[in-house]
Amino acid sequence: MNPMICAGCGVWTDEPRVLADGAGTVLACVSCGHREPFRRLPLFALTGPSGTGKTTVGRLLVDRLRDRCVVVEQDLLWVGALRDPSGDSAAFRRTWLRLAASVAQNGRPVVLCGTVAPPQFETWPERVLFSDIHYLALTCAPEVLRARLRDRPAWRGWDDGRIEEMLGFNDWVRATAERTSPPMRLLDTTQAPVAATADVVARWVRSLLPR
Known part of the structure; x- marks a missing residue:
C-alpha cells in the first residue's frame, strides 16, 4: 500500500x-x-560511515531476525543524488520512509542498513508513519576505516577525496551521537568479528521490538 x-x-x-x-x-x-x-511500527536504522560493516552485517541479520523483521539494504534504491550535491537527496530519504512504512503493514518492522543520520529522517512528514526510529551507528578507528575503503573494488569509486569525506562523517558520528535527536547508539567494529557484531545488532533490535 x-x-x-x-x-x-x-x-x-x-x-x-x-x-x-x-x-x-x-x-x-x-x-x-x-x-x-x-500499523505504526518502529523503524530500525543500522547506520554509520561506509566501510564499517553495515552491508555485511545486514546479510547476517536476515537470518537472525527472519521471524520478526524485514532487513533491507539502502543501496537497493541508490541514486546519484547521494553523491551529487545538485541532486534531490530529500526524495531518496522520503522514498525510503514511504517504502519502509508500506513494508511494515505486513506486520514486521524494517531494519534499514545504510548511511543515514537523524536529521535526514526526523524532519520529513513521513516520520509520522512510524512509532519510533531507532538508530545504531557502526563506527571504527579512522586508520582502519581508511584502509577498508582503499581496499574496495575500483568500481566503487573510493578516491582520496571521498575517503577523507567519509572519515569526516565518521568523526561527526562519534562526536555527536549522544546529542542527535533522537540519539544514536554507537558500536565500534574496529576489531569485532562480523558475526559478533551481527549478534549485538540483532539483540538491540529485539530489545526494542513491540511486544
Missing part, C-alpha cells in the same frame, strides 16, 4: 496523517476523512 494515497478518494498527500483510533492507529485522509487501519 502507498500511505500517501487515500484508499477512499484517491487523493495524494505529501503530509500523511496517522491518528489513534481505539486500541490501534489509522491512516486518515485530510481531504475526505476516510480512515483505514494502519
